[in-house]
């Protein structure tokens with residue numbers, strides 16, 4: 371990361387890139403925002419992007435691409451089978467992830483689908499530091515279940531523990547002893563653990579997990595979708611890695627797992643995904659699913675242009691200026707909010723700034739979706755689209771009961787190299803206003819509730835007229851401001 375100090379003594383992140391292409395943004399008046407929110411069933415996934423000012427929903431497929439990536443896309447070799455573009459990507463995977471075999475897939479969950487089809491059987495258990503929505507849904511669909519083994523600190527929203535994504539080694543040993551290796555489909559470690567606030571694991575923790583898995587004869591799978599953030603945190607927070615290059619850390623991490631998979635909508639800043647391994651038998655077991663679900667083995671549902679962009683994007687992941695950009699902007703935003711007494715997940719992780727809705731709107735019953743309500747209110751307050759990560763994103767249990775999430779978070783994602791400092795300051799300002807008016811925020815209830823992954827396209831209504839009151843307060847405080 372570039373070491374730049376300011377004469378003023380002020381501390382803030384500096385962009386190590388310049389903008390070459392821009393997209394015009396719209397900030398519509400709050401009354402119109404309320405109409406759009408109602409039309410979207412209070413679900414931020416259903417908002418139209420033309421009605422959004424800052425799209426902080428996700429970093430998935432929306433990171434800014436580099437000039438080098440765009441240039442590479444022009445050289446793509448368009449062929450169904452045996453594309454030279456695929457050979458380039460495969461060589462890059464071999465070089466920087468250290469894996470001999472590569473299976474392409476159209477995005478991360480497609481890779482997860484292949485893993486689930488290959489290794490999950492009814493009654494089997496997948497152990498993981500923490501689940502991700504699509505991972506869990508695909509496993510449970512096949513009759514498997516998920517058990518989480520994240521350290522206790524991982525679920526503590528305010529902490530200074532640097533590696534909250536670590537697996538609890540005692541929990542792992544206990545689960546292995548209780549279930550026996552045969553019942554366990556695999557152990558999965560997620561880098562930059564998404565649902566607990568983009569929190570990393572340490573290299574030392576992964577080493578321990580890998581050794582225990584090896585001794586027990588259980589397969590270890592690494593979800594490397596958010597590996598770029600995790601690499602940065604290992605480099606700056608794990609003293610024993612300070613002298614290592616990003617390339618060395620990356621190779622060491624990948625060598626510890628039997629299988630590595632990733633969403634290239636995140637890792638590599640393009641659109642696609644894939645599965646890598648050095649184990650020929652595992653490769654052959656998974657391979658048949660690629661042509662079945664994705665496409666031929668040399669594209670797996672990806673466009674050749676995107677494969678070119680991923681190849682360059684993976685190389686750029688070795689650049690500390692590149693991988694630090696997200697985390698240092700997130701840290702800035704988290705620090706600014708913390709200074710204002712606003713409950714945020716600490717320490718700052720990757721992916722985005724996470725507001726702790728459990729506390730922010732603690733007057734709303736958890737069954738009325740605290741994080742969902744805060745997400746809706748955030749859009750009203752600033753035209754800012756975040757993502758609910760809490761009970762709304764859970765699935766009901768087999769008996770149809772609501773499963774209350776351990777954390778209720780509003781994630782404000784900072785896609786890499788997309789937002790400027792003044793936009794981040796605007797977001798901080800609107801969060802501050804919302805916090806001052808938090809008691810006006812009320813709950814939500816489902817009016818259309820899909821059975822699987824309900825948060826993507828379910829529709830909700832407010833449980834009272836709280837949204838009208840929030841709009842009126844905004845007008846009283848901001849006058850004719852957008």
Ligand SMILES: Cc1ncc(COP(=O)(O)O)c(C=O)c1O
Nearest residue numbers: 430477478479502564595633635
């Ligand atoms: C950790 C993690 N794994 C898997 C996925 C799924 O990837 P995709 O959205 O490309 O299907 C995501 C997406 O957000 C993710 O964050």
